[in-house]
Amino acid sequence: MARVEFKHVVKEYHDEKRGTFTAVSDSNFVIEDKEFVVFVGPSGCGKTTSLRMIAGLERQSSGDIVIGDKIVNSLHPKDRDIAMVFQDYALYPHMTIKENLSFGLKNLKRPKEEIEKKVQDASNILGLSEMLDRKPRELSGGQRQRVAVGRAIVRDPQVFLFDEPLSNLDAKLRVQMRVELSELHKRLGATIVYVTHDQVEAMTLGERIVVMNKGSIQQIASPAKLYNEPQNMFVAGFIGSPAMNFMDARIAGGKAQLEGVAFSLSDAMAKALQPYEGQELTLGIRPEHIYDEYYAEKMGVSKENTMQATVQVIENLGAETLLYFRVGSRMVTARVNPETDVRLGQMMTFVFDRSKMHFFDPKTEQRIV
Ligand code: ATP
Numbered sequence: 001m002a003r004v005e006f007k008h009v010v011k012e013y014h015d016e017k018r019g020t021f022t023a024v025s026d027s028n029f030v031i032e033d034k035e036f037v038v039f040v041g042p043s044g045c046g047k048t049t050s051l052r053m054i055a056g057l058e059r060q061s062s063g064d065i066v067i068g069d070k071i072v073n074s075l076h077p078k079d080r081d082i083a084m085v086f087q088d089y090a091l092y093p094h095m096t097i098k099e100n101l102s103f104g105l106k107n108l109k110r111p112k113e114e115i116e117k118k119v120q121d122a123s124n125i126l127g128l129s130e131m132l133d134r135k136p137r138e139l140s141g142g143q144r145q146r147v148a149v150g151r152a153i154v155r156d157p158q159v160f161l162f163d164e165p166l167s168n169l170d171a172k173l174r175v176q177m178r179v180e181l182s183e184l185h186k187r188l189g190a191t192i193v194y195v196t197h198d199q200v201e202a203m204t205l206g207e208r209i210v211v212m213n214k215g216s217i218q219q220i221a222s223p224a225k226l227y228n229e230p231q232n233m234f235v236a237g238f239i240g241s242p243a244m245n246f247m248d249a250r251i252a253g254g255k256a257q258l259e260g261v262a263f264s265l266s267d268a269m270a271k272a273l274q275p276y277e278g279q280e281l282t283l284g285i286r287p288e289h290i291y292d293e294y295y296a297e298k299m300g301v302s303k304e305n306t307m308q309a310t311v312q313v314i315e316n317l318g319a320e321t322l323l324y325f326r327v328g329s330r331m332v333t334a335r336v337n338p339e340t341d342v343r344l345g346q347m348m349t350f351v352f353d354r355s356k357m358h359f360f361d362p363k364t365e366q367r368i369v
Contacts, residue, residue, distance in 0.1 A: 009063035038206030083152035289356035
């Protein structure tokens with residue numbers, strides 16, 4: 001059983017400038033056997049530190065780390081039965097691909113035949129068989145990345161750890177490697193813990209995602225749940241691209257009042273917001289849930305909540321068009337059909353999909369509904 005668990009894990013660093021700095025605070029999670037879990041968050045949020053603590057490359061300041069059924073707090077990295085793939089691949093430049101793949105097993109003094117078989121198997125899985133005699137510099141970035149993964153596979157570890165493994169690849173190759181990694185996971189049936197700052201990568205790869213900010217776990221959930229039911233404004237704004245729009249709205253008479261319009265609420269929403277009557281809340285809605293009038297009709301979106309606004313910026317992305325308009329002091333984005341006929345400075349009627357609105361408490365930033 002290759003499950004990984006953090007129980008109240010804390011990591012503090014001490015340096016002269018910052019004094020005691022908490023990189024990871026009270027982290028609790030369980031990664032189940034064979035699960036693909038992605039840690040995501042902005043730079044410096046503590047995701048790499050979390051991964052390095054699983055690997056044993058960094059010792060936690062307090063708390064327990066469990067791998068399989070063992071507490072591994074004081075276990076050396078090489079005794080944790082994990083394999084880590086780094087961002088820079090960490091290949092040995094003077095060795096051939098075959099030597100790079102077999103190096104770890106040779107160190108472990110495994111029998112020659114076993115090493116041979118494992119290297120063959122891994123090269124077949126990863127399409128490296130033709131290049132075993134080459135040196136890393138003779139490979140493309142994507143191929144080097146595969147060798148780094150192959151080095152982990154031959155070790156047949158309980159848990160694979162990936163630290164931003166695709167960040168050195170160009171956008172197209174990243175998409176291709178993403179698909180390969182997903183397939184590899186299915187094929188190996190292994191537990192994978194993967195770190196990235198890229199929310200698209202997280203959403204496409206992770207069965208569950210751990211969203212981190214400033215050393216704290218914000219939410220652990222499936223991609224769909226993070227998208228549809230974000231716990232707070234940080235998660236709501238971080239997951240999804242372009243980011244969720246936020247606007248100020250006052251709850252009055254069972255409606256949400258904002259900038260001269262009153263948005264109606266579904267019965268369930270009105271009920272959940274009853275305790276906030278008279279209060280200023282933050283309304284959140286994703287750009288893809290704001291429609292132009294014509295398309296809303298076509299899609300059968302209820303046209304109860306509409307707003308007139310002047311189009312300030314138009315970004316045509318080919319498959320979609322982004323329109324920017326102002327609501328109070330906030331710039332709001334709508335993601336509309338590219339065939340929408342629109343000119344800069346035009347007054348437009350935008351339809352807000354009532355069923356996709358969220359409300360947050362601006363003080364705690366937690367989602368209410
Ligand atoms: P990135 O995406 O930039 O790699 P991250 O989320 O992986 O970011 P970490 O590398 O885990 O972030 O770092 C978390 C925090 O801990 C950062 O503020 C970083 O400066 C700090 N930190 C990391 N390693 C050390 C160290 N050895 N000494 C002091 N502070 C450190």
